[in-house]
Amino acid sequence: MTQQKTLEICERIARLKQERDAVILAHYYVDPAVQAAADYVGDSFYLAKLAVSLPQQVIVLCGVEFMGESVKLLNPAKTVLLPEPLADCPMAHMVERATVEAARAEYGDDLAVACYVNSTVEIKSWSDVCVTSSNAVKIVSELPQRHVLFIPDRNLGRYVAEQVPGKHIILNKGYCPRHEDVSLDELLALKAEHPHAEVLAHPECTAAVLEQASYIGATSGIIARAEASEAEEFIVVTVRGVLHELERRCPGKRFFFTKTPPTCRDMDMVTLEKVAACLETGSGEVAVDAAAAPQAKLTLDRMLEYAAR
Template identity: 65%
Template sequence: MFGPQAAEMAARVERLKQERDAVLLAHYYVAPEVQAVADYVGDSFALAKLAVSLPNRVLVVAGVEFMGESMKLLNPEKTVLMPDPGADCPMAHMIDKQTVDAARAEYGDDLAVVCYVNSTAEAKSLSDVCVTSSNAVSVVRAMPQHHILFVPDRNLGRYVAQQVPEKHVILNDGCCPFHAAITAQEVERLKREHPEAPVLAHPECTERVLALADCIGSTAEIIEYAATHDALEYIVVTMKGVASELERRCGASRRFLFVQDSECPEMAKISLAKVASCLQDMTGEVRMADGDASERAKASLERMLAYAGR
């Protein structure tokens, strides 16, 4: 599948995993060669949920910073390594304490702060519960509070608000800049060129883009839709990294069409060489400070897992 150099590096990674009692957890958006040597490939929620049950002493997270933080919060006794600690999610930082404090002051006990898992540990510590793109609607619907401050993603928050009109959803001014850059005009062009292809869109996209979608869902839900439907072509409106898993699940008979430049440059920082290096030298370790903030962040993640188990 890959050239001799990549194959040699992959063999090195496999050997180091055995030596370190390590497991490699890779996000769908990282490079195909990294996904190919990963023990598990999934979205940030699936990997965080899975990691809690794994016996390995070392967790290597091929993803961005908030994923490493979540893994460490949920597995404080394990060593969590990031192949590139500088790989970050811009949206994860698009929330501040003042926004949360102002909403709590205005609505009191009838407010719930609902935090998308794609967020920093600090943002999680300010929140009542974390959610994923797949369970955000059901969790918000189940919350006893009428007023919901949804952070940090305004696009996912707007989608949730449309699905749960009985709630008052307050939007935060944050977004994934890479999903938000995908335009409705680009999707419409692909629809004209491929009129039979269903449009599968991630809810981090803008409202105008989501209006064109046949399926709106998390990365995992997009993959499942394609794997269980009969169309030969699909317009996939999320990051191109997911193509590897789509092709693996659906086979060579399907064609997946992406808008131009739909790549997460932060996930692209994760290379096979960096995975090998962090395993070799045990570098890029994630450390979380002890204290109330970390405990609150962990509690919001645990509530997310509890809701998922219902």
């Protein structure tokens, strides 16, 4: 897209926002042009928390389906639009009801089901509390139950278990394909090329990859670490879309990704043209299952309560 075309679409978006009383939220993983056009950019926890306080009646969520659903659950009276309704998260579906029921049958009241926010409304409704990669350790450590079924991500669940040894963490088989597929060999080769670089990794990565990390944290944590560190070079082990914010906040520093950089095909589906189109037509409106919504919302409310303590 030419610079002139991008400018024209951004002007159209700005006009439509005023007409529709709309605000644009974007995840760090979407296209840099979309991030640049957004009013707020952040990780899933930041966006979910922020959405509750915004005055606008229309929220355009530039991300994947579960993010739009979460914002709708927290703002049921507002209109939430997804520029690309087909943008999904494979991991969000990687839980079976039987897994939850079996754990509840075995551990009874001494079990909490902690559900990663990367999950469908239905899966949230089976759970007790939601967590994100930025607050999972804190929330799980503060749960009154000793046994915690962590769904759907086994990698984040394993990381939480290592950080909270006093809890019995039961893992599910789900995973993020983008982080799961990060090549350890490619990471080791990159470390050999840049021996002084800090390795910043997302906890959705495998154990073997995390063992190579200087820092493990959510996307927002990775950005903050790079910004605060005295290092000049960083190997970043998460979805490449975060580079836009890293370069914006860390001028002069250098960032490297593995030879096969993690990219999210679903996040890549969100474009400036689609943002403008959904504002113009009202397409991509998020609706949530009425039966599942009350319990699903409760898990998000509890997450915000725990995170605020």
